[in-house]
Amino acid sequence: MSITLDQVTKHYGGVPVVTDLSLDIGDGEFFVLLGPSGSGKSTLLRAVAGLTGIDHGRISLHGRDVTHVAARKRGVGLVFQNYALFRHMTVADNIEFALRVRHMRARARRQRRAELLRLVALEGMDDRLPAQLSGGQQQRVAVARALAHKPEVLLLDEPFGALDAKIREELRRTIREVQRELGITTVLVTHDQEEAFAMADRIGIMNQGRLLEVGAPHELYARPATRFVATFLGAANLFLARRTPDGIQVGGKSMGRAERSPGAPEHEVVAVVRPEEVEVAAARDALSSRYLGDGVIDEVAFTGALERLRVRLDEAVLAPLLASGDGDGGTALQVTRTRHAHRGFEVHQGQSVAVGLRRVHVLPTPLSSFTVCAASAPLADALCQQPLLAELVARMKTRVALRIEPSLGVADEPCAAQGEFFGTTVIAAEGANAQRAEWLLRRGVKDLLVLPAHAAPPQRVLIHWMGVAARSATLAMSASVLRHVPAEAVYVGIFPGRSDSERHAHGMRELLDARSEAQAAHGLEMRTELHFGDVAQELTRRLAEAPAQMLIVGITELRQFAESFRALLEGGRWPVLIVQRGAA
Amino acid sequence: MSFRKASVLPGFGLTFGFTTFFLSAIVLLPLAALVLSAASMHWGDFVRVVSSPRAVGSYRLSFGASLLAATINAVFGFIIAWTLVRYEFPGRKIIDALIDMPFALPTAVSGIALTTVFAQNGWIGRYLEPLGVKVAYTWIGVTLALTLISMPFAVRAVQPALQEVQRELEEAAETLGAGRLYVLRRIILPTVLPALLTGFTLAFARAVGEYGSVIFIAGNLPMKTEITPLLIVIHLEEFDYQGAAALGVVMLGISFVILLAINLLQAWGRRRHVRAAH
Numbered sequence: 001m002s003i004t005l006d007q008v009t010k011h012y013g014g015v016p017v018v019t020d021l022s023l024d025i026g027d028g029e030f031f032v033l034l035g036p037s038g039s040g041k042s043t044l045l046r047a048v049a050g051l052t053g054i055d056h057g058r059i060s061l062h063g064r065d066v067t068h069v070a071a072r073k074r075g076v077g078l079v080f081q082n083y084a085l086f087r088h089m090t091v092a093d094n095i096e097f098a099l100r101v102r103h104m105r106a107r108a109r110r111q112r113r114a115e116l117l118r119l120v121a122l123e124g125m126d127d128r129l130p131a132q133l134s135g136g137q138q139q140r141v142a143v144a145r146a147l148a149h150k151p152e153v154l155l156l157d158e159p160f161g162a163l164d165a166k167i168r169e170e171l172r173r174t175i176r177e178v179q180r181e182l183g184i185t186t187v188l189v190t191h192d193q194e195e196a197f198a199m200a201d202r203i204g205i206m207n208q209g210r211l212l213e214v215g216a217p218h219e220l221y222a223r224p225a226t227r228f229v230a231t232f233l234g235a236a237n238l239f240l241a242r243r244t245p246d247g248i249q250v251g252g253k254s255m256g257r258a259e260r261s262p263g264a265p266e267h268e269v270v271a272v273v274r275p276e277e278v279e280v281a282a283a284r285d286a287l288s289s290r291y292l293g294d295g296v297i298d299e300v301a302f303t304g305a306l307e308r309l310r311v312r313l314d315e316a317v318l319a320p321l322l323a324s325g326d327g328d329g330g331t332a333l334q335v336t337r338t339r340h341a342h343r344g345f346e347v348h349q350g351q352s353v354a355v356g357l358r359r360v361h362v363l364p365t366p367l368s369s370f371t372v373c374a375a376s377a378p379l380a381d382a383l384c385q386q387p388l389l390a391e392l393v394a395r396m397k398t399r400v401a402l403r404i405e406p407s408l409g410v411a412d413e414p415c416a417a418q419g420e421f422f423g424t425t426v427i428a429a430e431g432a433n434a435q436r437a438e439w440l441l442r443r444g445v446k447d448l449l450v451l452p453a454h455a456a457p458p459q460r461v462l463i464h465w466m467g468v469a470a471r472s473a474t475l476a477m478s479a480s481v482l483r484h485v486p487a488e489a490v491y492v493g494i495f496p497g498r499s500d501s502e503r504h505a506h507g508m509r510e511l512l513d514a515r516s517e518a519q520a521a522h523g524l525e526m527r528t529e530l531h532f533g534d535v536a537q538e539l540t541r542r543l544a545e546a547p548a549q550m551l552i553v554g555i556t557e558l559r560q561f562a563e564s565f566r567a568l569l570e571g572g573r574w575p576v577l578i579v580q581r582g583a584a
Numbered sequence: 585m586s587f588r589k590a591s592v593l594p595g596f597g598l599t600f601g602f603t604t605f606f607l608s609a610i611v612l613l614p615l616a617a618l619v620l621s622a623a624s625m626h627w628g629d630f631v632r633v634v635s636s637p638r639a640v641g642s643y644r645l646s647f648g649a650s651l652l653a654a655t656i657n658a659v660f661g662f663i664i665a666w667t668l669v670r671y672e673f674p675g676r677k678i679i680d681a682l683i684d685m686p687f688a689l690p691t692a693v694s695g696i697a698l699t700t701v702f703a704q705n706g707w708i709g710r711y712l713e714p715l716g717v718k719v720a721y722t723w724i725g726v727t728l729a730l731t732l733i734s735m736p737f738a739v740r741a742v743q744p745a746l747q748e749v750q751r752e753l754e755e756a757a758e759t760l761g762a763g764r765l766y767v768l769r770r771i772i773l774p775t776v777l778p779a780l781l782t783g784f785t786l787a788f789a790r791a792v793g794e795y796g797s798v799i800f801i802a803g804n805l806p807m808k809t810e811i812t813p814l815l816i817v818i819h820l821e822e823f824d825y826q827g828a829a830a831l832g833v834v835m836l837g838i839s840f841v842i843l844l845a846i847n848l849l850q851a852w853g854r855r856r857h858v859r860a861a862h
Binding site: 049051074102146 | 757775
């Protein structure tokens, strides 16, 4: 591995900028770190270059641990957005800077300089001053300068940000060619997804200091695992869909059997449909894909090669649409069509059309929507305003259903409302918490969030499960929650009895297993802690240590809940998310 | 060749005329009067006055101490400016404001204050005395006073230039393998050198013309701690206006030559950059 990051964490004044980030970048790979501004991608790059220290974790370059090595001894080349050329030096002096520092002989320097100038196609520019070059040429000089000392790693920090479109494309090609010719491991930071697609072997997508997903560009585009990646990498229509034994259903219509999961009980999921996977036709019969419903063309925009449409769906079908386009609320479906499709069926504003979906991708996240459950409507409304819930709903672009259960918590009373509990059920921590939680868990609720009235988004999320059967579900839920709140994740492994060397070794093995599963299967980076003693006591002690913490617990049977979490819930001091997955 | 360049702003004629008039009335005319006044002397008298051992001694002290003060200020002004630009610390704004104090203080007050501190029984002077270092009433005191009153010029000239040195340049140099001293020598100093020279020039010019603060701390021993401006005042008090004018002309000449030399040096530095480009 060329670059290995292991749980790299960086805070600025207590605010996490990069959180527990682990990543391997292979030899000769062109890796693009993509994310919105403020996602921590530039900080990460500077940490690799050694210009920013890190608070936790390790950085290795070609197997050498450089966590505490100064920037000048790391052997990396760095290119800045604003070129950062030495303005009082000629192009030649700029390029030879690293060689002079290393006391290379004049003749060898000249030779290397000629090589580099040829590489970036700037032959004969040796004696110019930076001010006499265009922006594109200056950035070429900066690239040549960064490569002069034959670094093992080339880092590019938004190198095209200050250039106009045409030059940008040209320089992109040059850099890609240079990279291939030298076979140098390269990391590019950008917020431009088009740039990322054009250059990357692999893309890593960052948001709020976390690395959400890593993969080849087409993989990430076709099969994103998270809402953020789905909407950040190109446009996406998000639906609340249902996974049934027979396949995926959107708005009550079956959308194919491709993603079947036989055996799993029917449940709510989040589905992604790319704008180009939506088909419009004059009538249902004319569709070549699966019919979703009827709609009215809201807007037609011509963008050259493609035509963009916004289609307002009929009320009945609109309901499951969560968000479309750039997250402007679920009001209209976004569609793009080729010129070819346009010639086949021309549309105009206000026209009624039949809408079909060619390909539906289901996100693996267990967090689909929220159902706020309370004994009365005013209580439910109040809970909807809870800051943590409001934040989660906004970030997830999802919706909240209300469910009034007047006899909530009264033993042996049946549910008042009909049907299942959609998504994650939420109740307020306002007394008799354990009793009400148990009442819901007995009546089919799988995921239950108990929220104190004023709990804000947490800074640390503690994770624990009782029984291996709940492990995978708990990790999946934790990973989903942590994509939407910038907190650190800590798995608290608690084992009964006192610590001795044998138990300790066993515990450590369990922790390592948990960590590697979190990493491999759920893309979740978490720290681990080992405790011995009573589960509820240890968790309570740990939660009380610092403010702004949240607990996610997995249970396999209600008996565990009754035994261990009654006391913990009764205080109602922390947000607790209970994940119930039976072995049965 | 056209005298005036095309400009979008009208009124070049008016403003240029005003500039010429203003400069003539308040700069050139008095200077001409000075030269004329000196020119009415016999050549022999002129030479006798300006080359008397007392006069020569005063030149040496005036220009020597001024150059020394300007050099000290170039070095420490750079460091102060660096601290103010690069670091955030409590009281930074206050220190930044303190820099301008010597501008605002009547120079005589500075002189009296310095004398209080550095006289043989002063706060600091009494501890220097046993070490054999005398500050007040020696050339050291003169240099000290000149350094104090010319300090703001150096700091204020370098500050904006330092602000323009981007952090990124240093970081780029660092990733290319340069150590801190190398970065200072090859990146920072060359970038701020023109501003540093300007600061040096301004500080020097200010120091040469200084009178008020020096006379208190200098002790004014002829040949030893007597600066040229004081000698001029002494001539005036003896109603020897011509002698005073003669000394004035010499000061004017030397100052002009030194300032011209520094300006040429700067111009040469700029040209060297441009030439390197072709």
